[in-house]
Amino acid sequence: MKILVLNCGSSSVKFQVIETSLEMIQANKDSAIAKGSVERIGMSDSRLSLEVPGRKTYQEISEILEHRTAVERILKVLVHPTQGVLGKVEEIEAVGHRMVHGGEKFASSVLVNPEVEEMIEECVVLAPLHNPHNLRGLRAAQALLSGVPHVAVFDTAFHQSMPPKAFLYGLPYELYTRHKIRRYGFHGTSHRFVAIHTARLLKRNLEDTRIVTCHLGNGCSMAAVKQGHSIDTTMGFTPLEGLLMGTRTGDMDPAVLPWVMAMEELTLAQLNAMLNKHSGLYGLSGVSSDMREIQKACSDGNRRAKIAFDIFCYRITKYIGAYAAAMGGVDAVTFTGGIGENSAEVREQTLAGLGFLGIELDAEKNRNLPRGEEVIITTPASRVAVAVVPTNEERVIARDTVRVLGGVMPSFAVPDNEAPR
Numbered sequence: 001m002k003i004l005v006l007n008c009g010s011s012s013v014k015f016q017v018i019e020t021s022l023e024m025i026q027a028n029k030d031s032a033i034a035k036g037s038v039e040r041i042g043m044s045d046s047r048l049s050l051e052v053p054g055r056k057t058y059q060e061i062s063e064i065l066e067h068r069t070a071v072e073r074i075l076k077v078l079v080h081p082t083q084g085v086l087g088k089v090e091e092i093e094a095v096g097h098r099m100v101h102g103g104e105k106f107a108s109s110v111l112v113n114p115e116v117e118e119m120i121e122e123c124v125v126l127a128p129l130h131n132p133h134n135l136r137g138l139r140a141a142q143a144l145l146s147g148v149p150h151v152a153v154f155d156t157a158f159h160q161s162m163p164p165k166a167f168l169y170g171l172p173y174e175l176y177t178r179h180k181i182r183r184y185g186f187h188g189t190s191h192r193f194v195a196i197h198t199a200r201l202l203k204r205n206l207e208d209t210r211i212v213t214c215h216l217g218n219g220c221s222m223a224a225v226k227q228g229h230s231i232d233t234t235m236g237f238t239p240l241e242g243l244l245m246g247t248r249t250g251d252m253d254p255a256v257l258p259w260v261m262a263m264e265e266l267t268l269a270q271l272n273a274m275l276n277k278h279s280g281l282y283g284l285s286g287v288s289s290d291m292r293e294i295q296k297a298c299s300d301g302n303r304r305a306k307i308a309f310d311i312f313c314y315r316i317t318k319y320i321g322a323y324a325a326a327m328g329g330v331d332a333v334t335f336t337g338g339i340g341e342n343s344a345e346v347r348e349q350t351l352a353g354l355g356f357l358g359i360e361l362d363a364e365k366n367r368n369l370p371r372g373e374e375v376i377i378t379t380p381a382s383r384v385a386v387a388v389v390p391t392n393e394e395r396v397i398a399r400d401t402v403r404v405l406g407g408v409m410p411s412f413a414v415p416d417n418e419a420p421r
């Protein structure tokens with residue numbers, strides 16, 4: 001069946017049409033027949049692009065003022081007589097929606113109905129910068145494709161299996177019971193996808209594996225995936241916690257915040273911008289948030305870029321050790337995301353000191369990866385395998401849509417994992 005996958009941000013809608021079914025998922029044969037985006041929504045020069053395998057990218061520039069018009073244009077281009085890939089809109093049998101935050105309400109992907117929509121609305125308070133746009137896209141698509149089921153897939157759901165010792169902060173407990181302040185984790189669809197594919201690469205059952213997944217892109221997070229369940233992850237209440245990222249701080253002493261606010265006379269909005277937009281690789285190096293630029297500056301002898309690069313890798317190394325301890329051992333470490341898939345230097349430096357864990361990198365394989373493929377980059381003698389698995393969040397969303405409709409969508413909740421109320 002053809003599934004339309006929508007990922008709506010504040011000023012953009014990304015989309016894919018994916019041909020999939022339960023049988024195709026089983027055989028790993030599902031694939032995108034078209035993908036694209038509408039960028040700069042709200043401007044007079046919004047851009048719609050459509051990529052179809054084997055064809056030149058098609059682009060349209062026009063005024064698109066809101067999400068509903070964006071979805072309308074996407075449907076129109078998909079049935080375009082020369083550029084399109086569908087004979088008619090009715091070929092779309094279901095829509096899968098990326099939702100950033102499902103709070104504690106969603107430990108699985110779900111069929112959207114009015115009750116579910118209200119629950120997603122209740123999660124807006126936890127992700128005020130993301131969920132409202134996701135909801136706007138959902139409502140636009142529901143209005144335009146009213147005859148088909150809509151499924152919501154949450155970034156947070158996979159991590160709902162974390163136990164309280166991993167998800168609670170050392171704050172007064174009332175902040176959890178009153179305001180649900182706890183660690184949620186993000187990038188769940190990606191961690192889940194690469195863990196499943198790593199187990200396949202190792203020719204092992206997911207249920208018998210302990211995998212550390214490293215999603216390293218503009219946003220970066222890691223997860224400890226034990227027997228297929230996320231038992232810990234580096235992002236927390238928001239995506240700010242954990243690893244160093246393009247422009248985000250990652251872990252730091254929270255006492256720094258009031259101190260900096262006072263010393264620099266910052267408002268809350270300025271503080272937020274500092275932590276999320278002016279820190280990380282960018283803030284440390286003063287060069288860029290882009291790892292390619294950082295690596296280039298390192299080879300040009302820029303010392304601040306080098307320290308930013310070192311911190312980036314060091315944190316990943318530390319968390320690999322921490323998660324090996326959390327899982328009582330580790331069978332595989334998997335890299336994904338723009339940096340994880342493309343930076344041999346990051347993988348090499350991150351793993352350099354981990355021989356004691358039984359990791360023996362094959363330097364040649366690490367440096368010469370076949371593009372876009374899932375590969376193991378350790379030697380046959382390595383006790384822990386290291387894999388590179390290109391992530392595909394849209395494919396997970398399409399797959400979950402099919403699973404929900406087929407009644408075979410698992411829940412990630414672990415019943416004994418609830419914290420006392």
Ligand code: AMP
Pocket residue numbers: 216217218219246289290291292293295337338339342343
């Ligand atoms: P993503 O958010 O997954 O698209 O990843 C974006 C990040 O991947 C940016 O920091 C890019 O610099 C980084 N990236 C992409 N290609 C490369 C490459 N060949 N080497 C190093 N980093 C890369």
